[in-house]
Amino acid sequence: MAHHRLVFCLVASGLALPEQLRMECLDNCDYDSWLLEGPGECNMMDCGAHDLHVNGSRPHLPLHARRVVQGWDSSAFTGTSSTSATPCSAAVSPETLARPVRGMKVQQNPAGRFRLLWSLLVLRFQSSSGWHDLDNCDYDCWPLEGPDEFNMMDCGGLEMAWVSRPPEKAISGVAFSVIYAVTASDRFYDYAVENGILSYSNADDAKTFCEEQKCPSNWKDANAENCCVHHANIHSCPLAFMRKGGICGPWIPDDGQIFTHTTSTAGTMTQTNWTAKLVLIHVGLTSLIAHIRVGRMQVALEAKTTVLPAVVCGDAVCEESEGCSTCPADCGTCALPTDARIGIALPISVICTGFILTLVSTVAQVLFSFILLDLSNLCLHKAYPQF
DSSP, X not given: OOOBOOOHHHHHHTSBOXXXXXXXXXXXXXXXXXXXXSOOTTOEEOOOOOOEEBTTBOOOOOOOEEEXXXXXXXXXXXXXXXXXXXXXTSOOOHHHHHSOOTTOOOBOOHHHHHHHHHHHHHHHHOOOOOSOSTTOOSEEEEESSSOOTTOOBOOTTEEEEEEEOOOXXXXXXXXXXXXXXXXXXXXXXXXXXXXXXXXXXXXXXXHHHXXXXXXXXXXXXXXXXXXXXXEEEEEEEEGGGOTTOOOOOTTSOOOSSSSEEOOOEEEOGGGOEEEEEEOOOSOEEEEEEEEEEETTEEEEEXXXXXXXXXXOTTSSOOOTTOOTTTOHHHHOOOOOOHHHHHHHHHHHHHHHHHHHHHHHHXXXXXXXXXXXXHHHHHHHHHHOTTO
16 A cells, blocks of 8 residues: 655654764565564564664664554654554654664754754655555555545454455456455454444454354445445456556445446355456456455455456457467468378378379380380281282
């Protein structure tokens, strides 16, 4: 998703720090941390402290910086490590950022303050297009009301993953199916109750509702009060038509022509795997999201598919997927393989050879008969000149 990014390197450049202080940004690290038990692609944890490099040395000056689903947050340059996360919506004040790192003196001057304020503006508005950051997850969460590119929220233990993801390439007009999984840990129900996502006073009741409450038979009647997963479908966004950029978020409506939604379904959390069948029409790169709504939160799992033009035999164009064997009208007839040509030519050669030999033999016999006749006539003329 497009996230606010606290680009610490830019902030550091706004402070007139002595001795050419250089900071390694979390965004540029080639390493990550996991719990010892049950590590996975989506449960990376904070590394705790990052080193600051000063003149080639590596003093262990702790810097807390971690990524939350809403964006990037930091406890700033306080010189103390922290395990709590501040939402990205909570602005970091210039005074906090200007607070010196333990053992370091910060030179403050008007020019430095100006650069610092400018860096804060960059921090506030810089964004990038993409559906995942250090956690390598292809999904993100939003509030049910008023979602946009900048108000993602912590999923709190609810996860989505492709079981049978969309193909890398699809043919325009040809249907294909996808399967995606939705799971919720026990932590999610605590989180959902604490944040008003599910209308229950305790996690046990919320879990019972999500796992046992049957949803209305008609998905149109399902809502946050009578069904846990009260909406599940696939959205498609041909990127060539997204002229203003951005991402294929759940807020883009179905216009029935370009941006399309499959028919919604509803069910319990124990269903786990959800299947949808879809057809893509517009040629080019298309962003697809599996979209669900759980209580007052919604989640989208993203993938991309390149849609290729439909192949039509008989349009006088030999497409890449066509050939002489599948479409001779466009690509011409196929040349016979060598063994087939030999198999056909050999009997013909034998027949032709036999015919020629027979013809030669017949002609030789006729000529020999004429020669014998001439010789007979010559001998008869010599023996009986009067004839």
